[in-house]
Amino acid sequence: MINQNAYALGANRSCIRDLFEYGRQRAAIVGEEKVYDYSLGNPSIPSPKEVNEAVRAILSDTDSLKVHGYTSAVGDYETRKAISDDLNARYGVSTQPEEFFLGCGAAPELTAVFRALAVPGGEVLTIAPYFPEYKPFAEEAGLSFRVVPPDVPDFQICLEAVEKRITPHTQAVLINSPNNPSGVVYTRETLTWLSQVLVRKSQEYGHPIYIVSDEPYRELAYGVEVPFVPELYRNTVICYSYSKSLSLPGERIGYVYVPRQAEDSQMLYAAIAGAARASGHVCAPSLWQKVIARCAHLRPDLDSYDRNRKTLYEGLTAQGYEMAKPDGAFYLFIKAPGGDANEFSQRAKEKDLLVVPGDGFGCPGYFRICYCVSYEKIVGSLPIFGELIREYQEKV
């Protein structure tokens, strides 16, 4: 008498979590410093100091009932204004506070958007490689989950493959750039082409096909442009989180942006609010709303991620590993020597090096490295990667 889908989702931990737990156990046995755990995307640079300063200031200068009280379901106006102002300043756009809905991070925001778009037979299309939780989010919301195969080896988007997979039931194309797991940033060119395909297909089928842009890594880009997607395609809904940009993954604060210019935008915004309400959203955490009102303009200090990225990318490439240029986020997505990423991951695990096989990301034969770890770990891991690839090279 228990819902079996829910049970299966709760009982079967993700492969990433399993690896992470294994890493904790190994660290207890062989010592923290000997385990190279690249499994989990938990930020390793602390929040900008202004964040904790803002918390302290709010506790001092704002009435406690207001700090911790209910806000409206859509979120404090001041916070939405601060976010809107920041985006307008950065991208030269003219967003309005009323277009934002404050949520508890990208995950519940995506489920609310999917639920809002869940009509009978509705489908959401995403691009491999993709974040594995997208599948349960879409399916439990009531949408079919379809995947466009990866655009190897660059991990941009194969537009022909997108066009072929769009059906009259396609409600949205879900993208994630900078991408987890590839670390790739979709170029302006890629997104412009995608936009053109979607305009054409929307016309053909007589209804909007939204882009749902999952952007927790938007601020994590290393010298390349991350285009503001609604500028390129008007029917774009953004799900944003401060988890990575302000290193606040546990605090659950972000927003949904529904541009007024999007088709049926008012109805869509209301449906997102209604879907959130139905799953128990009351408001985003109130103190964190107030922090964002003061900190929406802050950018992360990416130096340590960038040093890790370069050291790994250059080190591994020199050893013979192949991967797309990682311009964003904190991931590398690497072709498994020998072609079997599960086997590679298993061998690496035997050397206390933890990497995630790409199968769950819709991309077998690759493995993911999450480089938000200490620089010492990066340097220490390179010889192990070297040993591993040599074993494969010697086999051949």
Added chain:
Amino acid sequence: MINQNAYALGANRSCIRDLFEYGRQRAAIVGEEKVYDYSLGNPSIPSPKEVNEAVRAILSDTDSLKVHGYTSAVGDYETRKAISDDLNARYGVSTQPEEFFLGCGAAPELTAVFRALAVPGGEVLTIAPYFPEYKPFAEEAGLSFRVVPPDVPDFQICLEAVEKRITPHTQAVLINSPNNPSGVVYTRETLTWLSQVLVRKSQEYGHPIYIVSDEPYRELAYGVEVPFVPELYRNTVICYSYSKSLSLPGERIGYVYVPRQAEDSQMLYAAIAGAARASGHVCAPSLWQKVIARCAHLRPDLDSYDRNRKTLYEGLTAQGYEMAKPDGAFYLFIKAPGGDANEFSQRAKEKDLLVVPGDGFGCPGYFRICYCVSYEKIVGSLPIFGELIREYQEKV
């Protein structure tokens, strides 16, 4: 191409929110002090000072990455241990940290429990009067929502009516004590009888019928016992929130308690975790988890609520209003003079006195007062209540 249920939920604000917004507008016109707004249950006593002190201490003594980082989906062990220890000390029970799942307040916790219990044809039964959001929570999770009529005038539970409405498809009976909107606390006698009915019916139908006990008001009781329901009925799941007990409604922190002794408890716990995962639960806000680890033992200072309660109860009873004894929460639920609560609410509104008609709570003919307002407002409103009832008395 938008989900119409979600749209309807998002577009149609609750009657309570409408009244509240009206109150804000009137206050801007006639002055804050002239509007007597009893519409919304936003706590009016600040959090115990230890709460903000704990926030400051955590920011000083704990590594920022740990404070704001992801926790496990079920929540920090230390927090679950603190909650478990506190309950054990208070009720002489022996809960275990592993029985707790930290959630973002009672609303999403209820939706996860409902989803975990959503099997084809499944029903949840609640007792009128009840919190109006229960209906969308249950229905959107996939359960039919059934209501037991109110036990007038005491607002305990009419057990015969419960028994009559339990079917082979009843998955759970949802209770809320201290009750919103009645302010009534279910007695040990009532709960023992309910337990006996459910034991009998579970046996008859060959599957557990859970009690889902929604307990945001558990700590708000004025000199009466609030029994620990799992002691009286083993198949009880508690959804708890610190919204009212620590005056943190905006911060979204609480827990689900699934006792090990409950039937299929491990499967149910996993299904609740899975249902939460499917709707985007990653973890409860991390800083607030750490605050609860230090503050789970705190109790609210109820003096000001109690003074409001007594003043209103005595004042209104003396004027001829009829209501059940309000032993808990911060609500009075009053029989509308003349019998039509919507008419009464409308007349009151014309005098800038805002009360919520009981229809949405499944109990027409009554209206709700939420007395978490200043004492001055309580005193100032009494003459208006007096005028209103006299108008009805003169009509007769």
